Amino acid sequence: MFEIDIYRNRRKALKNKKLKGIALLPGNVESPMNCLDNTYHFRQDSTFLYFFGLDFPGLTGIIDFDNGKEYLFGNDVEIEDIIWMGPQVSLNENGQKVGIENTAPLSKLYDFINQAIKQGRKIHYTPPYRGENKLFLEKLLGISAIRIDEYASVELIKAIVDLRSIKEQVEIDEIEKACLTGYEMHVTAMKMAQPGIWEQKITGIIEGIANSGGGMVSFPVILTQNGETLHNHSHNNYLEEGKLMLTDAGAESSLHYASDFTRTVPVGGKFTQKQREIYEIVLAANNKARELTKPGVTYLSVHLAVAEVIASGLKELGLMKGDIKEAVKNGAHAIFFPHGLGHMMGLDVHDMEDLGQIYVGYDDETRPVDQFGTGYLRLGRKLQSGFVITNEPGIYFIPALIDKWQKEKINADFINFEKANEYRDFGGIRLEDDLLVTKEGSRILGKRVPIEPDEIESIVS
Incomplete structure (x- = not known):
């Protein structure tokens, strides 16, 4: 204590x-x-x-x-x-x-x-x-x-x-300890991302790393080659060459402060062209969020700016079309990015949400948005120095969601469904860091888990 x-x-x-x-x-x-x-x-x-x-x-x-x-x-x-x-x-x-x-x-x-x-x-x-x-x-x-x-x-x-x-310095120090353990968990998972490996084997080993770090996992591990399912806790698959392995996992320190990282890597160590193109968009979105995160801005505004980065990148690939700002205003991006950018973190991985998420993530000035995708944003309020938050944009290709929107012509002015159907077996990519909001801006907590695509390929290979 x-x-x-x-x-x-x-x-x-x-x-x-x-x-x-x-x-x-x-x-x-x-x-x-x-x-x-x-x-x-x-x-x-x-x-x-x-x-x-x-x-x-x-x-x-x-x-x-x-x-x-x-x-x-x-x-x-x-x-x-x-x-x-x-x-x-x-x-x-x-x-x-x-x-x-x-x-x-x-x-x-x-x-x-x-x-x-x-x-x-x-x-x-x-x-x-x-x-x-x-x-x-x-x-x-x-x-x-x-x-x-x-x-x-x-x-x-x-x-x-x-x-x-507002996290005290002793709390930030504990979160940094949890981040060190989380780093080891994720690098180990990357090295094990080889064809024929059982997902559960990797899951069990990184859970053991969390336990050996003095605490336990900060939430049940998400590790899957079916990353289009956002919270996929099934670890039954054997990894296949050409698939992506998404790992969302973190550890607690001995005093129960949490870390929470996500990385997505190519099984066997080589991104396909399609995979690298989508990966680069998600990485740009992650970096943009960190750049915009600072005291006085709302995380809702950061989320929407990140949605524009994602929509713009997907437009360049022919998956989206039309005016980007209008597309985001209408929630068209959410077919590919159907969740919020992040949440508070501390003693709980979703910090204080047992008290009522509305009180933690929002305030009298900033209220939740009632729109698919953005409606799942758990943290929208104005940021303050001392907040610890997650930054976790992603792009996913969910066949059932593509089918529903295409059939009902939802946001048809902004989505190229013919192109989207070419990605039905793609899976999903999410890249998550933990950020401390500082007086001037923000910084990544802990040593950043490898995230550049060339470095990822090198580690997996």
Whole structure:
């Protein structure tokens, strides 16, 4: 964990948001795989980690906005626990590590909350994403688990998003560690991209690299020669000469900060002319996004500028036609680029989206666009120095989408469907870097994973 003052200052900053009542911040509990004693690898709730730093199950934090006190509730281990897990630090000692003086058994939390309810005090909590915590809050607050999200505190959500969006230097350092592991994962995958190799073999090896880096994968690995499926978690194919292998993967640091990279490489080490032409457009789009990323601009505007780069490049190849700005305005590019440019990243690979993506990715000034493609943009708001974001343009040829638009004559003024059908078996290309927004612009976090086509060919070969 970080130094004690990091957590003290974070809680102080939250109290300075001038909320009334108390913040109820449960950590996560163990989650069974197939029986109570056989659990998934434990992952602490990120908001709890941010304010309390303790990375083990069964804890709940309280921040009292009215009297300034902070509390940690949890149970000390018993002899049976020690037999299986070895000697454990007491709850009070753990509390002192992060500057919490008031600790008590979990049973006392029910008394504390009941008293607050009787006094008519506001109890702020964030929307739970795990069933165990939904039931826990139901028992604590008397609100049906089915309706628990309806009563989550928008005030608390906005306060937390405001604090966690700007990354401290210690957080940036952790993300850089995750990026180093991510770099090794991707270069290893590139070297293994040979005809006849089972996708699952490469996936398993790079997952092992993430684990050996001190954390785990930051999300389930996407590795496939069918890259036209955006989130393809099937790893059943054997790689074929002439195909493209898309790998979207990242790691967590030991403190759970994430990295998230995507690279697309030719199986066997040689791009075809078609593949290199499309690859160069995606690379130009990626570089353009980094060039435009700086404080004060909206990521929505960067996304749309990147869409114009993609549309312009595809027009040169005869896949699109007409006025480029009008094509993007009408969403014609989305047949080839049907997702958003990027998202926030930090303690979660999609940082804070458990709090409500609308609060993380947008603000009162910038609202989501209700249009296919751009409607999937997870981050559109005005950028600030200290944001960590992903930059991940792509071009995909999705046969079902081509068929639908051609049949319904969607954006027929801007798309050459005859030419598009020549690419039906192409797959997809996505190129993703992680960016830190700086005072002057932005920079790539970590050593940039090889991205130039000649370098890619050399590594795979």
